[in-house]
Amino acid sequence: MxxxxxxxxxxxxxxxxxxxxxxxxxxxxxxxxxxxxxxxxxxxxxxxGWVDSPISPITDEKVQLGKTLYFDPVLSKNGTQSCNTCHNLSTYGVDNKSFSPGDAEGTIGVRNSPSTLNAALHTAQFWDGRAKTLEEQAGKPILNPIEMGIPDEKFAIERLKNSEKYRKMFASAFPEDKDPVNWNNLTIAIGAFERKLITxxxxxxxxxxxxxxxxxxxxxxxxxxxxxxxxxxxxxxxxxxxxxxxxxxxxxxxxxxxxxxxxxxxxxxxxxxxxxxxxxxxxxxxxxxxxxxxxxxxxxxxxxxxxxxxxxxxxxxxxxxxxxxxxxxxxxxxxxxxxxxxxxxxxx
Amino acid sequence: MxxxxxxxxxxxxxxxxxxxxxxxxxxxxxxxxxxxxxxxxxxxxxxxGWVDSPISPITDEKVQLGKTLYFDPVLSKNGTQSCNTCHNLSTYGVDNKSFSPGDAEGTIGVRNSPSTLNAALHTAQFWDGRAKTLEEQAGKPILNPIEMGIPDEKFAIERLKNSEKYRKMFASAFPEDKDPVNWNNLTIAIGAFERKLITxxxxxxxxxxxxxxxxxxxxxxxxxxxxxxxxxxxxxxxxxxxxxxxxxxxxxxxxxxxxxxxxxxxxxxxxxxxxxxxxxxxxxxxxxxxxxxxxxxxxxxxxxxxxxxxxxxxxxxxxxxxxxxxxxxxxxxxxxxxxxxxxxxxxx
CATH class of the missing domain: 1.10.760.10 (Cytochrome c-like domain)
Structure with a gap:
């Protein structure tokens, strides 16, 4: 029974x-x-569900900061594009173009923009794998003259330091850092966000x-x-x-x-x-x-x-x-x- | 005609x-x-015929030094083995063992010793590719406790500095260096030699x-x-x-x-x-x-x-x-x- x-x-x-x-x-x-x-x-x-970072543990604060940066055109020189422009999360992390136009008029990429979705699972980043991690990758298009065109790291960091919102967000994502708004933390935060983009x-x-x-x-x-x-x-x-x-x-x-x-x-x-x-x-x-x-x-x-x-x-x-x-x-x-x-x- | x-x-x-x-x-x-x-x-x-180094141009002096180091058991703690012990150039760069014994009694490697011949053509070194270049690879078995067992870089460099032959060879291979007998130059020299090992x-x-x-x-x-x-x-x-x-x-x-x-x-x-x-x-x-x-x-x-x-x-x-x-x-x-x-x- x-x-x-x-x-x-x-x-x-x-x-x-x-x-x-x-x-x-x-x-x-x-x-x-x-x-x-x-x-x-x-x-x-x-x-x-996500991929842990070997560099810096993923926290909600880093993910939130990374997401905000990912969508923010402040990271392109002329303010015309964000990470999301070429890696659009509403269209599966791509822009469906063969090559992507850059921030400066007339510039265009030389390889197809790959999707950021599930990229955390990849062995290396870019079509030729020249960046080992998502964090290393994250900074490169920002500084690439034919992509987002920011002249150097300092230029980007100065912009972010002028923003009260970012000063607060970086401080909350990296509470142990004395000077948390820096390039390394920027790449860690974008990486943390991207490590969650699993579909x-x-x-x-x-x-x-x-x-x-x-x-x-x-x-x-x-x-x-x-x-x-x-x-x-x-x-x-x-x-x-x-x-x-x-x-x-x-x-x-x-x-x-x-x-x-x-x-x-x-x-x-x-x-x-x-x-x-x-x-x-x-x-x-x-x-x-x-x-x-x-x-x-x-x-x-x-x-x-x-x-x-x-x-x-x-x-x-x-x-x-x-x-x-x-x-x-x-x-x-x-x-x-x-x-x-x-x-x-x-x-x- | x-x-x-x-x-x-x-x-x-x-x-x-x-x-x-x-x-x-x-x-x-x-x-x-x-x-x-x-x-x-x-x-x-x-x-x-050989593979150029992206780090340091190959010269005859570097190759000669690299060769001498490659064959010298001075690079193992107890002096029982050289690079050539496991990567024997008279047997196609290998020792034909599943795993190689190390310098200290009873130690044994965990992966098969790959051939150094033509390794210059590889994308990365070791079975898991954890060294990007031959130069980066060259130093690791020397310092590995279950391989050549040298406690640290300084230990090896002190030994080499005690040798007039090596002082002369390093100086001639790296004529622009004030203190040429150093770890970086050691790996460059072994790498230069290995970049020639094409069959x-x-x-x-x-x-x-x-x-x-x-x-x-x-x-x-x-x-x-x-x-x-x-x-x-x-x-x-x-x-x-x-x-x-x-x-x-x-x-x-x-x-x-x-x-x-x-x-x-x-x-x-x-x-x-x-x-x-x-x-x-x-x-x-x-x-x-x-x-x-x-x-x-x-x-x-x-x-x-x-x-x-x-x-x-x-x-x-x-x-x-x-x-x-x-x-x-x-x-x-x-x-x-x-x-x-x-x-x-x-x-x-």
């Missing part, structure tokens, strides 16, 4: 909506994992045990994505972002992407020819929303980008069905940002 | 032994490239135009190596060494390698779970001579290592023929070090 009751209770519980796991993902109370779910979980791992999606519900969270076509796409060999590089919870790869293993990339300019990638920095045409493998989180594609935004259509990747990275002519399925699977990676993080700060 | 003469001269020239290109590789005077040669050259690029092989003659430099079986192995997908990661002139990859894309590696211990690779340093089980893709130069294989030297047999790589990285059961051919191709990557560099310095 006791056992029957227990089974009944378990049955009733299992048909409830379910609860949330540590990552805030809804999961059924008693998930039964399919082989594909287990495989995907083993390959990609679980998306964390769980239906795919995460799926690997957490909810077999119904993605469609059969999306499952087939996931299976194709695994079988075709995409996971050699697009691995980890961001499905990429954790390695560098030669773009164009089997064919010179520009012959397929029709890129206007041949960009040598990592070797431009390292001067090491062994790194020619190497770029960071981009994350595929929110990929359906972040066109145009590749380091130079040379391809607008996601299906075309999938086809090209099969051809030049894997030497495979993907069938139209494979392309369709993988395209569908990518839809399951479109995630949601905590709305509190995405919303621009309100000004009085 | 002039044309006939010209053709005759060209014919005679083309049947001569040939001359040397910039890399010192013998090439026929008028090579005719096959499709496979062109493909291989495009994929891997040309092996350079051209028959494969380089092949892609330089000598179709007869490698056998038909080796060519088939090269073709299989390309077709199977190994080149996704083993690219660049070192056939690897320029990216990090998850070891065990399709299967947990230790289930195939029978590793005694599960090593999480890069994530142990970065604390980023997205880098779990990621290691530097090893170079395949001299791979036939550098057993045992993988970061933990867990597999002794090269054919078995090839089979495992197909299975866990590419989800492919390679046929015995494919394994044999790729194994044969690897033989063409066994190269030669300039004998002047390989020979231990002579002591009076």
């Amino acid at each position: 006791k056992n029957t009751m227990l089974i009944l209770v378990l049955f009733l519980l299992s048909s409830c909506k379910g609860n949330k796991d540590k990552q805030g993902t809804d999961i059924p109370l008693i998930p039964v994992f399919t082989e594909l779910q287990n495989k995907a979980k083993a390959i990609f791992g679980v998306l964390p 769980p999606s239906r795919f995460d519900k799926y690997i957490a045990g909810d077999d119904k969270a993605i469609t059969d076509k999306e499952k087939q796409g996931l299976q194709d994505f695994i079988d075709v060999g995409c996971i050699t590089c697009h691995t980890g919870p961001a499905l990429g972002g954790n390695s560098f790869q030669k773009f164009g293993v089997y064919k010179e990339y520009w012959k397929e992407t029709k890129s206007a300019k041949i960009d040598a990638g990592k070797s431009d920095i390292s001067k090491n020819d062994a790194e020619k045409y190497m770029f960071k493998v981009p994350s595929l989180r929110n990929i359906a929303k972040t066109a145009p594609y590749f380091h130079d935004g040379s391809v607008k259509d996601l299906k075309e980008a999938i086809r090209i990747m099969g051809k030049i990275q894997l030497d495979k002519e993907l069938t139209p069905d494979q392309v369709d399925n993988i395209f569908a699977f990518f839809g399951s990676l479109t995630g949601e940002l905590n709305p509190e993080l995405a919303k621009a700060p309100q000004y009085p | 002039k044309n006939t003469m010209l053709i005759l001269v060209l014919f005679l020239l083309s049947s001569c032994k040939g001359n040397k290109d910039k890399q010192g590789t013998d090439i026929p005077l008028i090579p005719v490239f096959t499709e496979l040669q062109n493909k291989a050259k495009a994929i891997f690029g040309v092996l350079p 051209p092989s028959r494969f380089d003659k092949y892609i330089a135009g000598d179709d007869k430099a490698i056998t038909d079986k080796e060519k088939q192995g090269l073709q299989d190596f390309i077709d199977v997908g190994c080149i996704t990661c083993h690219t660049g002139p070192a056939l690897g060494g320029n990216s990090f990859q998850k070891f065990g894309v399709y299967k947990e590696y230790w289930k195939e390698t029978k590793s005694a211990k599960i090593d999480a690779g890069k994530s142990d340093i970065s604390k980023n779970d997205a880098e779990k089980y990621m290691f530097k893709v090893p170079s395949l130069r001299n791979i036939a001579k550098t057993a045992p294989y993988f970061h933990d030297g867990s597999v002794k047999d090269l054919k078995e290592a090839i089979r495992i790589m197909g299975k866990i990285q590419l989800d492919k059961e390679l046929t015995p023929d494919q394994v044999d051919n790729i194994f044969a191709f690897f033989g063409s990557l066994t190269g030669e070090l300039n004998p002047e560099l390989a020979k231990a310095p002579q002591y009076p």
Whole structure:
């Protein structure tokens, strides 16, 4: 009798909506994992809720300050743009342009602005990985003459010191610092904010045990994505972002992407020819929303980008069905940002 | 008549032994490239004669000093081992052990000693890439308690300062320094020497135009190596060494390698779970001579290592023929070090 009751209770519980796991993902109370779910979980791992900083512990005050700075055009010389201009949180952390215009008239970037969403999971920042951390990255576009154009660190810090709001916010984020409004703290705060920009999606519900969270076509796409060999590089919870790869293993990339300019990638920095045409493998989180594609935004259509990747990275002519399925699977990676993080700060 | 003469001269020239290109590789005077040669050259690029340092220009004096230091057990606390003990230049830059014993009794390393040959071509040093340059790498085993065990930089520098030979050599390698015997210069000198440790092989003659430099079986192995997908990661002139990859894309590696211990690779340093089980893709130069294989030297047999790589990285059961051919191709990557560099310095 006791056992029957227990089974009944378990049955009733299992048909409830379910609860949330540590990552805030809804999961059924008693998930039964399919082989594909287990495989995907083993390959990609679980998306964390945020990524801790090795430099400075994340606090709410740092995140709030970082968010305020992220949205503030005070960090561009002419006040025309903020971090959010090119990495717009209401459009999945990108501006959907091949190259982004800068603060000064007529300037334009040389590589496609990558999304800040889930960038905390990346091994390094920028397409060529020249910044090791988000904090190191955060300061560079501000000082880049063709981006935000601030002449030097001192210039930016003077501006912020003139603001009572920032003096208070820096002091509260870095209570132990005598002179808290400084460049290092600025990058730490923006980094702290960006470390929270993680976007769980239906795919995460799926690997957490909810077999119904993605469609059969999306499952087939996931299976194709695994079988075709995409996971050699697009691995980890961001499905990429954790390695560098030669773009164009089997064919010179520009012959397929029709890129206007041949960009040598990592070797431009390292001067090491062994790194020619190497770029960071981009994350595929929110990929359906972040066109145009590749380091130079040379391809607008996601299906075309999938086809090209099969051809030049894997030497495979993907069938139209494979392309369709993988395209569908990518839809399951479109995630949601905590709305509190995405919303621009309100000004009085 | 002039044309006939010209053709005759060209014919005679083309049947001569040939001359040397910039890399010192013998090439026929008028090579005719096959499709496979062109493909291989495009994929891997040309092996350079050495790799310049971004920190300090390479001079003969630095190389000589670096070589002397490389072979000198003065750099281990108890004087039992030099760099050359674990990275033995007479055995292709390795000691052919799974893990290397250290200077103090009973200590043993935790990862397989990688070859110093062609390491100058790598993106970063160590299996987890924790040193960006050879210079940064060079100092670390000296100070590692389970390797050469020198307590600190000062200890090593004091020893070297006590030697007239080293005082002279440092002064001559760094003529502009007032106090040339210092840690930074020590690492620069060892780095300068290691930047020269490049081993051209028959494969380089092949892609330089000598179709007869490698056998038909080796060519088939090269073709299989390309077709199977190994080149996704083993690219660049070192056939690897320029990216990090998850070891065990399709299967947990230790289930195939029978590793005694599960090593999480890069994530142990970065604390980023997205880098779990990621290691530097090893170079395949001299791979036939550098057993045992993988970061933990867990597999002794090269054919078995090839089979495992197909299975866990590419989800492919390679046929015995494919394994044999790729194994044969690897033989063409066994190269030669300039004998002047390989020979231990002579002591009076």
